[in-house]
Amino acid sequence: MDVPAFSTSMAIAKGRYLLLFLCVQLVVMAFLYREGYRKRVSYFLGIFYKGPQVAVTTNAQNTSLRGDVYANLSLIVKLAVPADSLPYCPKRSPFIGGPIRVALPEGLTLADISRKNPYVSRGGRYQPPDCESNHKTAVIIPHRNREQHLKYLLYYLHPFLQRQQLNYGIYIIHQAGNNTFNRAKLLNVGFKEAMKDEDWGCMFFHDVDLIPEDDRNLYSCEKYPKHASIAMDKFGYKLPYKSYFGGVSALTPNQYMKINGFPNNYWGWGGEDDDIAVRVSLSGMLISRPPVKFGRYRMIKHGHDEGNEQNPRRFNLLAKTRRTWKQDGMNSLQYTLISKEFLLLYTNITVDIGSDKSVKRHT
Numbered sequence: 001m002d003v004p005a006f007s008t009s010m011a012i013a014k015g016r017y018l019l020l021f022l023c024v025q026l027v028v029m030a031f032l033y034r035e036g037y038r039k040r041v042s043y044f045l046g047i048f049y050k051g052p053q054v055a056v057t058t059n060a061q062n063t064s065l066r067g068d069v070y071a072n073l074s075l076i077v078k079l080a081v082p083a084d085s086l087p088y089c090p091k092r093s094p095f096i097g098g099p100i101r102v103a104l105p106e107g108l109t110l111a112d113i114s115r116k117n118p119y120v121s122r123g124g125r126y127q128p129p130d131c132e133s134n135h136k137t138a139v140i141i142p143h144r145n146r147e148q149h150l151k152y153l154l155y156y157l158h159p160f161l162q163r164q165q166l167n168y169g170i171y172i173i174h175q176a177g178n179n180t181f182n183r184a185k186l187l188n189v190g191f192k193e194a195m196k197d198e199d200w201g202c203m204f205f206h207d208v209d210l211i212p213e214d215d216r217n218l219y220s221c222e223k224y225p226k227h228a229s230i231a232m233d234k235f236g237y238k239l240p241y242k243s244y245f246g247g248v249s250a251l252t253p254n255q256y257m258k259i260n261g262f263p264n265n266y267w268g269w270g271g272e273d274d275d276i277a278v279r280v281s282l283s284g285m286l287i288s289r290p291p292v293k294f295g296r297y298r299m300i301k302h303g304h305d306e307g308n309e310q311n312p313r314r315f316n317l318l319a320k321t322r323r324t325w326k327q328d329g330m331n332s333l334q335y336t337l338i339s340k341e342f343l344l345l346y347t348n349i350t351v352d353i354g355s356d357k358s359v360k361r362h363t
């Protein structure tokens with residue numbers, strides 16, 4: 001009699017374990033689903049990503065200690081010597097002040113910004129009037145229908161870069177027409193067009209809605225491709241996942257060519273930044289990052305973007321990067337330059353980059 005009773009209780013125990021196991025499965029799946037694709041992408045990248053782990057901390061800084069980004073710009077004055085006999089700038093700029101107070105001024109006009117930045121010349125170019133800069137940086141900003149954001153960014157970026165004593169230029173890459181937005185391809189165009197103007201030593205690829213909050217976040221390049229926007233307010237001043245490469249990043253022309261530039265086939269929002277991170281990894285480089293205290297950014301809020309819907313193909317594309325990155329990039333870039341205007345605060349490059357050929361249109 002004992003034996004069957006024993007096996008019955010065994011069966012019940014087994015059944016309970018099975019039930020428990022299924023419950024745990026369900027909870028895990030629900031969790032993964034909620035965390036969304038970012039986590040899955042992160043896992044996928046994590047398989048071959050061996051970059052440095054960044055310890056992220058949320059540090060709520062005392063905002064009353066933050067400085068005005070224009071605070072000591074008036075200390076920068078022209079030296080009374082010929083331009084070719086200027087001394088080199090010091091290793092660390094004396095005008096760097098640390099945390100910057102970001103408040104979006106109302107009624108701001110481009111003319112106001114020009115007035116506040118008297119040493120900026122046509123095309124949005126600048127070099128320190130008192131020393132020879134050690135760095136030549138081009139800032140490339142993909143753009144369409146974001147004039148208000150652009151104004152705020154220019155208001156902060158110009159004095160920010162001057163405080164770092166950089167020789168710099170700001171390029172807006174404007175996608176003409178109404179086809180789906182393609183951030184990465186616009187950045188490829190920006191790289192190519194900017195290099196025609198000048199032998200830039202460093203390219204900063206910059207989203208239009210991100211304002212840097214600390215001028216110790218240097219806009220110069222490193223030994224490895226740099227991801228600068230590691231602490232955005234939108235993500236609680238933390239990296240959303242380990243291999244995140246979106247927002248603001250920087251590469252030297254050599255690093256850029258080594259990864260064959262950026263992909264041209266990501267139409268719509270998302271995925272292209274992960275593709276770039278994979279390219280960096282596949283070409284044997286790591287990702288460098290500024291300290292978390294410095295890489296802070298404030299994101300300007302905006303509504304839904306017409307013509308920049310989520311890209312439904314991004315996972316498929318990402319899964320193929322390993323096979324496609326050498327064929328798709330700078331070596332396959334095609335576009336039509338519509339205009340190049342050297343405006344007061346930036347160079348406006350307007351391009352026709354075509355449309356997504358892979359989407360079948362039902363007409």
Ligand SMILES: *[C@@H]1O[C@H](CO)[C@@H](O)[C@H](O)[C@H]1NC(C)=O
Pocket residue numbers: 062063064065
């Ligand atoms: C922030 O710094 C100011 C000036 O040092 C100080 O008076 C204030 O108490 C600080 N606030 C907080 C919340 O620490």
Ligand SMILES: *[C@@H]1O[C@H](CO)[C@@H](O)[C@H](O)[C@H]1NC(C)=O
Pocket residue numbers: 066067068071072075094095096097098
């Ligand atoms: C520039 O301004 C910051 C405050 O934003 C200050 O800490 C720093 O000392 C200033 N630098 C110079 C050279 O005046």
Ligand SMILES: *[C@@H]1O[C@H](CO)[C@@H](O)[C@H](O)[C@H]1NC(C)=O
Pocket residue numbers: 177178
């Ligand atoms: C783009 O869309 C706007 C508004 O819907 C329209 O006025 C304009 O003609 C379109 N441009 C092109 C090139 O189709």
Ligand SMILES: *[C@@H]1O[C@H](CO)[C@@H](O)[C@H](O)[C@H]1NC(C)=O
Pocket residue numbers: 143147150172174339341348349350
């Ligand atoms: C850039 O130039 C194009 C073509 O002239 C124009 O439509 C667009 O508004 C300009 N964009 C900016 C941000 O200046």
